[in-house]
Amino acid sequence: MVSLISIVGIVICSFAFKLRPDYKINLVLTGLSIVFTVYLVEIVLFYGPSQEKLRRAERLQVAKGISFDTRKAREVIKDMKKGGVDAVRVFAPTFLVEFNGLEREGKRIFPLSGLSRKTTVLCNENGEWAIYESDEHGFNNPTGLYEGQIDTVLVGDSFTAGECVRQREDIASQLRMSGIRVLNLGSVSSGTLVEFAILKEYAEPKQPKYVFWMYYEGNDLKDLRHEQQSSFLLKYRDNMFSQQLIKRQPEIDFLLENLKMRKWQWLKYNLLRRFKLNNLRNRLALVIPPSPPLSLFTELLEKARNLTSSWGGQLYFVYLPSWARYAKEVEPGTFHYRNRVLSIVQRLNIPIIDIHEKAFVTHPDPLSLFPFRLNGHYTSEAYRLVAQAIHTHLVTVPK
Numbered sequence: 001m002v003s004l005i006s007i008v009g010i011v012i013c014s015f016a017f018k019l020r021p022d023y024k025i026n027l028v029l030t031g032l033s034i035v036f037t038v039y040l041v042e043i044v045l046f047y048g049p050s051q052e053k054l055r056r057a058e059r060l061q062v063a064k065g066i067s068f069d070t071r072k073a074r075e076v077i078k079d080m081k082k083g084g085v086d087a088v089r090v091f092a093p094t095f096l097v098e099f100n101g102l103e104r105e106g107k108r109i110f111p112l113s114g115l116s117r118k119t120t121v122l123c124n125e126n127g128e129w130a131i132y133e134s135d136e137h138g139f140n141n142p143t144g145l146y147e148g149q150i151d152t153v154l155v156g157d158s159f160t161a162g163e164c165v166r167q168r169e170d171i172a173s174q175l176r177m178s179g180i181r182v183l184n185l186g187s188v189s190s191g192t193l194v195e196f197a198i199l200k201e202y203a204e205p206k207q208p209k210y211v212f213w214m215y216y217e218g219n220d221l222k223d224l225r226h227e228q229q230s231s232f233l234l235k236y237r238d239n240m241f242s243q244q245l246i247k248r249q250p251e252i253d254f255l256l257e258n259l260k261m262r263k264w265q266w267l268k269y270n271l272l273r274r275f276k277l278n279n280l281r282n283r284l285a286l287v288i289p290p291s292p293p294l295s296l297f298t299e300l301l302e303k304a305r306n307l308t309s310s311w312g313g314q315l316y317f318v319y320l321p322s323w324a325r326y327a328k329e330v331e332p333g334t335f336h337y338r339n340r341v342l343s344i345v346q347r348l349n350i351p352i353i354d355i356h357e358k359a360f361v362t363h364p365d366p367l368s369l370f371p372f373r374l375n376g377h378y379t380s381e382a383y384r385l386v387a388q389a390i391h392t393h394l395v396t397v398p399k
Contacts, residue, residue: 068127076121076129087119087131090161091138091256092189094223097230102255110232111252112187112198112245114138122188123164126371126379132167137202137249140170141184150206151181152394155195155304156214157223159320159377160186169380171214174387180394183208191223196300197236199307201245207311210397212353212390213304217338218322221292224300228293237299239307292337298344305350314397317345318390321356323375326366353393359385 071079073089080087091114096102101110114120116138122130135141140162154160154172161184162170172184183206185198195213203211227233235241245252301317308315319342325335345352359382360366367373369382378386 066127069124069129071129073121073123073129076131080119080121085119087121088115090114090120090122090188091259093187093194094189094191094226097227097233100230101232102259104251104255108232109243109248109251109255110197110230111256112194112201113252115253115256116249117143122162123158123377125164125374125376130162130164130166132162137246138252139183139185139187139202140167141172145181145183146206149181150183150208152210152212153183153185153199153203153206153208154212154214155199155203156186156212156318156320157190157195157216157220158186158188159216160184160214161188162186162383163188163377164371165378165380165383169383171383171387171390174384175391178387178391180391186214189223191220191225191227192297192300193224193227193230193233193236196304197233199304200236200242204307204311205246207313209313210394211304211308211313211315212318213301213315213350214318214320215341216320216322217335217341218324221294221297221337221341224297225290225293228296237303239303294337294340294344297341298348301345301350302348305348315350316390316393317350317352318386319352319354319356320386321360323367323370325356326360327375351393353389355386355389358389 069076077087077089091111093110093112096110101108103109114134116134116136118134118138120132120134120140122132124130132140133143135143136146152175160171162173167173170184170186172182172186175182183203185202187194187198190198199211305315319338342352342354360369363369363385369379369385370376371379
């Protein structure tokens, strides 16, 4: 669409030379108005849905007589700092894909976890901000877990990390209540490539008996398509490659503490996306969604299976359904690949725990498992059902 606007602009300019001066002015003003309107629509499409979702949630809270914290994340962090709490925003490794990691003393490093031992602000979908104390490596775990034997590891995206519930309501925490020693390696906005890298960097050194690969149907393949743009992350396709991140947390903390120096680059990236009118083009179906990177997905999942098997562990594939599946909304490219994904997993002989089949489809009201029945992450009850399905599977596994 940007190219089309440029072509139209050139044609108008060429035509304008032949017009009277007053017509030229009117034509230029009309053209500028059109361009302004188009980009205004793009901005509304980018910010509008999330703001409308927030307003709907607020109205539902008010109707129930419950207060809703309307502060932005930066406001929450600012208020906590005023109270003496050194809070930080949750870190998403996908932020670094555009920059291919970070540079440190002439060498590149790609952090895959957040700041260690920090009060970390996650998100707010149910009226209150989800906040957790990060562990020694920046994940959502109690400190001290790395010192002993780990029975079970969860690898996944924000659903695994615990968005948007209290610290003791995420999947890993609810499994710990059953006496299972669980390490949560969930990372927000991550796809298969980042998740495999995390498995390599943080799970392999602990060699757990069981690894649960938490696959979210809503965006995992899309996130993988984004991550494969990083030549640095693609190095993890080499079985011998590792950054030894588990031994480099002080370096990671230093880099992430000073990440604000690169905020202008992130701003430039977002401005470029707005310039390309991505949201408007998608809404008008002017962009054909690219095919999902199923070949790379298969390769990485096979590597994850082989890596886990190399230390005598077992990999399990947990299929997490999205809100839209039960809201009956059409999301092109999201649901069409369920059967293909599960077929790939079956072909790799990886046991499957299908949360859609085991918990959601049999639930009398699946939409109630999402905050205010709106599109987003799971409620604490939904996470309990996921943990229950995993626990049921674990107790039936021969020891």
